[in-house]
Amino acid sequence: MDTDKLETLLGNQAHEFDLAVRITKEEDIAVARQMAKQLAQEMGFSLADTTKIATAVSELARNIYRYAKQGRILLRKKNAGKSEPAIEIIAADRGPGIPDVDLVLTKGYTTYERSLGIGLSGVKRLMDSFAIYSEVGKGTVVVAEKRRRRF
Amino acid sequence: MRSLLEEVGEERVAEEIVSIASEVPDFPVVKVLQQALRISAKMRQEQEEALSQLRQTLSELATPIIRIWTDMLLVAMTGNIDSQRAQDIAERLLNRVSSTRAKVVIVDVTGVPMIDTMVGGFLIEMFNATRLLGAKVILTGIRPEVASTLVKLGVDFQMVSIARDLEDALRQGIAITMEEAQKRRQLALNLAKGGVGEGNEGNAF
Numbered sequence: 001m002d003t004d005k006l007e008t009l010l011g012n013q014a015h016e017f018d019l020a021v022r023i024t025k026e027e028d029i030a031v032a033r034q035m036a037k038q039l040a041q042e043m044g045f046s047l048a049d050t051t052k053i054a055t056a057v058s059e060l061a062r063n064i065y066r067y068a069k070q071g072r073i074l075l076r077k078k079n080a081g082k083s084e085p086a087i088e089i090i091a092a093d094r095g096p097g098i099p100d101v102d103l104v105l106t107k108g109y110t111t112y113e114r115s116l117g118i119g120l121s122g123v124k125r126l127m128d129s130f131a132i133y134s135e136v137g138k139g140t141v142v143v144a145e146k147r148r149r150r151f
Numbered sequence: 152m153r154s155l156l157e158e159v160g161e162e163r164v165a166e167e168i169v170s171i172a173s174e175v176p177d178f179p180v181v182k183v184l185q186q187a188l189r190i191s192a193k194m195r196q197e198q199e200e201a202l203s204q205l206r207q208t209l210s211e212l213a214t215p216i217i218r219i220w221t222d223m224l225l226v227a228m229t230g231n232i233d234s235q236r237a238q239d240i241a242e243r244l245l246n247r248v249s250s251t252r253a254k255v256v257i258v259d260v261t262g263v264p265m266i267d268t269m270v271g272g273f274l275i276e277m278f279n280a281t282r283l284l285g286a287k288v289i290l291t292g293i294r295p296e297v298a299s300t301l302v303k304l305g306v307d308f309q310m311v312s313i314a315r316d317l318e319d320a321l322r323q324g325i326a327i328t329m330e331e332a333q334k335r336r337q338l339a340l341n342l343a344k345g346g347v348g349e350g351n352e353g354n355a356f
Contacts, residue, residue: 026233026234026235027233029233030231030233033231033265047296048295048296048299048300050296051264051265051296051297051299051300052296052299052300052303054264054265055265055266055267055300055304058265058267058269059267059268062267062269107305115268115269115272116268116271116272116275116306118268118304118305118306119267119268121305122268122303122304122305122306125303125304125305126300126303126304
């Protein structure tokens, strides 16, 4: 069902995005976070939302590093019509995949010993839209979006 | 050759070799290239060594743990916290708390730009361990944007007291240590008055 979507997302080309960061070591998490922060600031996001975006990227990058060992964080500006611009975050890896997607979104569930188990559900709450596609043996893709708000 | 390479950089050297080779038919390209690669590898190794030295220095500059008052420690956290730094801070703090018998630990996170669930989890672990050593933890320096992010993430610091700034934290901390001192003085007085077991006031026991 989600397999086609997952394959297309995993096949995303880096040049279609404003930012692409490869995650292979722990330092890459900080790099991804820093670049996301910069992009959000350039796009005129408020400090609170910039922090939320950077935190979400940090969580997603850490998940890639922890569970899949390597993957990519892709960021893209979206300017769809009249609505406010938005930032799209895609975290993609060809790692082991998640057997039960609903379970990992449950607060407190984790397979990693030193973890609060609120990372993915936290990202969902930090962002405006959130979708996760995963298949065991194929990989995992998280697509999230945050719209800019003007006060 | 060596200093030449250092001055012009690798890319220019590569271009130079190509242009010389096209003009001079029997120019020893392979030999020159080998030499150039060897030197650039050596330079890269030196750079990596310098980098790891810098990293070492940086980790030694780690979070200071300062005794700011009787029985009170201050942990001033700055910058990005990765798992290595987190481990290091927690270990040093727990050792300090146990060796100084501190009653209060103020943790200031003003300099931490972002708290995700990893840093949050690390803080919670460190706070709980500190409390197990018999010290109270006062957390301060949570910035507004970090506060809203923490609430969304669901990271909960309910196990510690929160202070709005360092001044407030210090005041709370002093109140706690004063109260402790007061209790101890009362206990000593009671002991001096009537000895143990008579319990003339009873409240200290």
